[in-house]
Amino acid sequence: MLNRYPLWKNLLILLVLVVAGIYAAPNLFPEDYAVQISGARAVHQVDENVMSNAARALESDGIAFKSSELENGAGMLRFSDGDAQLRARATLARALGENFVVAMNLAPTTPDWLTAIGAGPMKLGLDLRGGVHFLMEVDTVQAVSQRLEVYASDIRTTLREQRIRYRSVDLDESSGQLAARFADQESRDQALSRLRRDYLEFTFESAQVDDAFFLYVTLNEQTVREIEDYAIQQNLTTLRNRVNELGVAEPLVQRQGRNRIVVQLPGVQDAAAAKRVIGQTANLEFRLEATSDASRAATEVFEFRNDPNRRGTLERDIIITGSSVANANATFDENGQPQVSITLDARGGQMMSRVTRNAIQRRMAVVFVEHKTRTVIERVDGEPVERRIPYTEKHLISLATIQSVLGNSFRITGLDSPRESSELALLLRAGALAAPIYFVEERTIGPSLGAANIEMGVTSVKIGFALVLVFMVLFYRAFGLIANIALTLNLVLMIAVMSLMSATLTLPGIAGIVLTVGMAVDANVLIFERIKEELRTGTPVQSAIHSGFSQAFSTILDANVTTFIAAIILFAMGTGPVKGFAVTLSVGIVTSMFAALVITRALVNLAYGGRKVQKLWL
Amino acid sequence: MIQFKRDFNFMGARKVAAAFSILLILISIGSLAINGLKFGLDFTGGSLVEVTYENPVELEDIRASLRAEGYADAVVQTFGAANDILIRLGEAHDPQLGNTILSILQASTDETVTLRRNEFVGSQVGEELREQGGLGLLVALAMVMLYLAFRFQFKFSVGAVLALAHDVILVLGFFSLFQIDFDLTVLAAALAVIGYSLNDTIVVYDRIRENFRVLRVEEPTEVLNTSLNQTLSRTIVTSLTTMLVLVVLAMFGGEMIYGFSIALLVGVVVGTYSSIYVAGNILLMLKVSREDLIPPPPKEDVEVEEVP
Numbered sequence: 038m039l040n041r042y043p044l045w046k047n048l049l050i051l052l053v054l055v056v057a058g059i060y061a062a063p064n065l066f067p068e069d070y071a072v073q074i075s076g077a078r079a080v081h082q083v084d085e086n087v088m089s090n091a092a093r094a095l096e097s098d099g100i101a102f103k104s105s106e107l108e109n110g111a112g113m114l115r116f117s118d119g120d121a122q123l124r125a126r127a128t129l130a131r132a133l134g135e136n137f138v139v140a141m142n143l144a145p146t147t148p149d150w151l152t153a154i155g156a157g158p159m160k161l162g163l164d165l166r167g168g169v170h171f172l173m174e175v176d177t178v179q180a181v182s183q184r185l186e187v188y189a190s191d192i193r194t195t196l197r198e199q200r201i202r203y204r205s206v207d208l209d210e211s212s213g214q215l216a217a218r219f220a221d222q223e224s225r226d227q228a229l230s231r232l233r234r235d236y237l238e239f240t241f242e243s244a245q246v247d248d249a250f251f252l253y254v255t256l257n258e259q260t261v262r263e264i265e266d267y268a269i270q271q272n273l274t275t276l277r278n279r280v281n282e283l284g285v286a287e288p289l290v291q292r293q294g295r296n297r298i299v300v301q302l303p304g305v306q307d308a309a310a311a312k313r314v315i316g317q318t319a320n321l322e323f324r325l326e327a328t329s330d331a332s333r334a335a336t337e338v339f340e341f342r343n344d345p346n347r348r349g350t351l352e353r354d355i356i357i358t359g360s361s362v363a364n365a366n367a368t369f370d371e372n373g374q375p376q377v378s379i380t381l382d383a384r385g386g387q388m389m390s391r392v393t394r395n396a397i398q399r400r401m402a403v404v405f406v407e408h409k410t411r412t413v414i415e416r417v418d419g420e421p422v423e424r425r426i427p428y429t430e431k432h433l434i435s436l437a438t439i440q441s442v443l444g445n446s447f448r449i450t451g452l453d454s455p456r457e458s459s460e461l462a463l464l465l466r467a468g469a470l471a472a473p474i475y476f477v478e479e480r481t482i483g484p485s486l487g488a489a490n491i492e493m494g495v496t497s498v499k500i501g502f503a504l505v506l507v508f509m510v511l512f513y514r515a516f517g518l519i520a521n522i523a524l525t526l527n528l529v530l531m532i533a534v535m536s537l538m539s540a541t542l543t544l545p546g547i548a549g550i551v552l553t554v555g556m557a558v559d560a561n562v563l564i565f566e567r568i569k570e571e572l573r574t575g576t577p578v579q580s581a582i583h584s585g586f587s588q589a590f591s592t593i594l595d596a597n598v599t600t601f602i603a604a605i606i607l608f609a610m611g612t613g614p615v616k617g618f619a620v621t622l623s624v625g626i627v628t629s630m631f632a633a634l635v636i637t638r639a640l641v642n643l644a645y646g647g648r649k650v651q652k653l654w655l
Numbered sequence: 656m657i658q659f660k661r662d663f664n665f666m667g668a669r670k671v672a673a674a675f676s677i678l679l680i681l682i683s684i685g686s687l688a689i690n691g692l693k694f695g696l697d698f699t700g701g702s703l704v705e706v707t708y709e710n711p712v713e714l715e716d717i718r719a720s721l722r723a724e725g726y727a728d729a730v731v732q733t734f735g736a737a738n739d740i741l742i743r744l745g746e747a748h749d750p751q752l753g754n755t756i757l758s759i760l761q762a763s764t765d766e767t768v769t770l771r772r773n774e775f776v777g778s779q780v781g782e783e784l785r786e787q788g789g790l791g792l793l794v795a796l797a798m799v800m801l802y803l804a805f806r807f808q809f810k811f812s813v814g815a816v817l818a819l820a821h822d823v824i825l826v827l828g829f830f831s832l833f834q835i836d837f838d839l840t841v842l843a844a845a846l847a848v849i850g851y852s853l854n855d856t857i858v859v860y861d862r863i864r865e866n867f868r869v870l871r872v873e874e875p876t877e878v879l880n881t882s883l884n885q886t887l888s889r890t891i892v893t894s895l896t897t898m899l900v901l902v903v904l905a906m907f908g909g910e911m912i913y914g915f916s917i918a919l920l921v922g923v924v925v926g927t928y929s930s931i932y933v934a935g936n937i938l939l940m941l942k943v944s945r946e947d948l949i950p951p952p953p954k955e956d957v958e959v960e961e962v963p
Contacts, residue, residue, distance in 0.1 A: 477777035501900035600850035
């Protein structure tokens with residue numbers, strides 16, 4: 038029959054709408070002001086004990102909290118307002134000490150049964166909730182030069198070992214190549230054939246200037262890429278560790294483009310402090326374990342990083358530092374046991390072999406050095422004043438027996454688990470000299486601005502939506518009413534899809550929603566105008582409805598596909614807020630098509646289908 | 656029931672419209688060449704600090720206190736409300752800048768000054784963004800042209816893309832002429848204008864294509880007029896609802912998306928005009944005829960039947 042949907046189709050639409058309703062629902066629950074407590078390092082676990090300490094500290098300061106939760110080794114305390122949250126953070130930071138990170142957070146209040154099916158509210162962008170955004174650039178040119186320096190000393194060693202006479206091997210920073218200089222053509226050709234065999238990652242070029250013979254060595258594109266990727270990966274890992282140390286609720290550390298890293302810290306107010314922690318540097322020291330007869334003055338005692346109860350006594354002399362470490366990887370030995378392979382640069386290798394030659398069967402330690410700042414709250418004239426004291430923290434991360442003379446590359450074995458080996462490799466890399474990193478963009482949005490933005494955004498959505506609804510009813514009467522229902526459901530669908538994608542809602546994103554509301558009527562308008570036209574030519578009501586929908590279909594499709602193309606390009610080139618706009622726009626295009634073509638159709642069918650209708654109230 | 660008169664001779668005014676469009680484009684390009692765009696922080700790089708006072712303040716007082724501390728190049732202006740102050744600095748980056756400014760301002764007044772926003776964009780990043788933005792606009796136009804050539808016919812895709820270029824140039828010209836800040840969100844709006852205006856143009860083109868096949872008239876001008884009249888009420892209704900929400904957004908959305916709303920508003924007005932006059936006009940100039948659309952793809956009817 039004309040204009041009737043089969044029952045299954047109606048039920049399917051209903052099902053889609055119910056599911057959408059459920060997944061959109063979490064956005065209705067306002068977030069709680071919360072304070073999150075986490076351990077500064079893996080050894081400091083948040084447990085019942087810590088939580089009851091926290092509760093006691095809050096009680097003694099007269100700060101009321103709504104609830105206290107403990108999950109995955111992190112604690113969460115909820116408060117009824119922002120003021121209590123602020124005071125609680127100060128109190129807890131003082132009470133729990135530096136072993137725990139206390140951070141402000143907004144906690145979702147989604148009911149458990151909704152969380153259980155994977156539903157959650159949309160994430161708010163920094164412009165809506167406040168926070169800090171950094172864009173950092175990794176100096177990959179520097180990273181490549183550093184590696185070339187290592188190669189230069191490698192090449193010198195090789196040439197010396199092969200007794201090939203050379204004048205110099207130097208790095209030309211501007212061209213990014215190594216220039217090896219020889220006194221005669223014969224040694225240059227010898228060097229060329231030798232190096233060609235040893236180094237597959239180079240391209241060579243010979244030249245003669247006056248009576249000097251040159252060999253120019255360039256890294257091939259693939260190796261340069263690898264070095265760059267490595268430098269970025271290393272910085273990413275280090276940054277992630279440091280960001281975790283800040284205890285921010287939902288941090289984002291992500292590579293962007295070829296050599297940039299974006300860091301977003303929602304809710305963080307003090308950009309300068311965040312920047313200090315992120316920009317802090319770590320280093321490594323390789324030292325020998327002190328012999329039992331060593332004098333007190335020549336030794337130092339360190340705690341293990343992952344076990345404060347274990348200690349090691351080391352010599353004060355440092356063999357090499359992290360700047361000599363070129364690479365460290367977690368691998369497996371021939372028996373499948375986890376190990377860490379370390380590669381040193383040429384100079385580091387020489388130092389290492391010189392020292393270890395006389396130290397076989399002694400133990401060598403790796404010390405992890407971190408430069409940190411501690412914030413203490415002092416009372417000056419009765420007023421609490423924050424003061425930051427820089428300090429250095431040194432911990433043992435490895436203590437292993439030297440089996441043989443160590444050179445450029447060696448391994449640390451005897452590790453208990455792959456987890457341990459990968460953590461050790463990570464620490465070694467973090468402490469090794471990473472490529473320098475610069476801040477190229479920074480945005481701090483205060484919480485008041487975020488709140489104001491949300492309010493203004495929501496107000497415009499409400500007013501705009503209401504106006505469109507009124508307009509549609511005035512213009513299309515009964516059909517306008519149907520379009521309005523479809524439009525409302527479209528909004529629910531949009532929010533549901535965005536929540537499911539856990540897309541980030543930004544201010545331009547809200548603008549995108551408003552815009553979509555305005556544009557979503559378009560499909561309905563196209564259909565209704567078609568129906569009107571058909572009626573005007575004297576077509577019977579039912580067939581007018583039918584051909585109205587079908588005639589409008591290809592127009593709607595064409596019009597939306599092209600807008601979608603624009604949205605995708607926006608998404609590809611945009612960053613942050615603009616990306617948010619592109620996401621809402623594209624989600625809106627898809628849902629509004631569904632709303633107009635399926636929901637409106639179903640409603641029209643329900644209202645008019647299969648009955649005798651004399652006149653449409655259109 | 657609201658009804659529009661349905662027999663406008665749109666194409667009768669096509670010469671006047673063409674002259675009008677060309678004039679507007681010349682003004683836009685002229686302004687872009689002479690004044691250029693007033694690029695916002697996103698594109699130029701630099702620093703920006705936004706603070707709120709409890710009560711409205713004298714900008715001159717703020718300038719004076721900043722000058723006294725050596726920030727003579729600071730541009731101070733209100734942002735939305737009279738107590739909301741925006742300060743732009745070409746200063747090299749310093750994470751403490753926001754706090755420094757805040758304490759300078761705090762020292763010169765008894766009120767509480769709150770930091771709302773502190774932004775820094777490296778000049779390198781800004782430059783790249785400018786390039787990328789321009790490239791994005793071009794890529795969008797090219798992709799759309801491809802899609803239209805595939806779905807319609809070459810003449811249509813030329814017409815649509817020229818109409819789009821017309822719209823984008825006028826929007827950019829508007830921003831240049833009135834020296835409104837052109838930031839990343841405005842660029843996003845310009846791209847959205849492409850989407851919107853295209854939407855409009857396609858609806859008209861769809862009808863033109865259909866009428867060339869259905870109507871028993873040979874004269875392209877007549878086909879175009881009929882098609883424009885048939886789509887007129889849709890054009891008006893959709894433009895009105897979109898403009899309605901955009902006006903709301905401009906009024907209530909806050910200062911940060913004001914430029915965005917204005918760009919789209921201008922874009923919708925221009926886009927509506929261009930889908931009637933520019934897109935159609937170009938088709939006539941290209942001498943569009945029934946032969947361009949024949950033979951019609953046989954699957955067209957099947958597709959229509961499968962509508963849900």
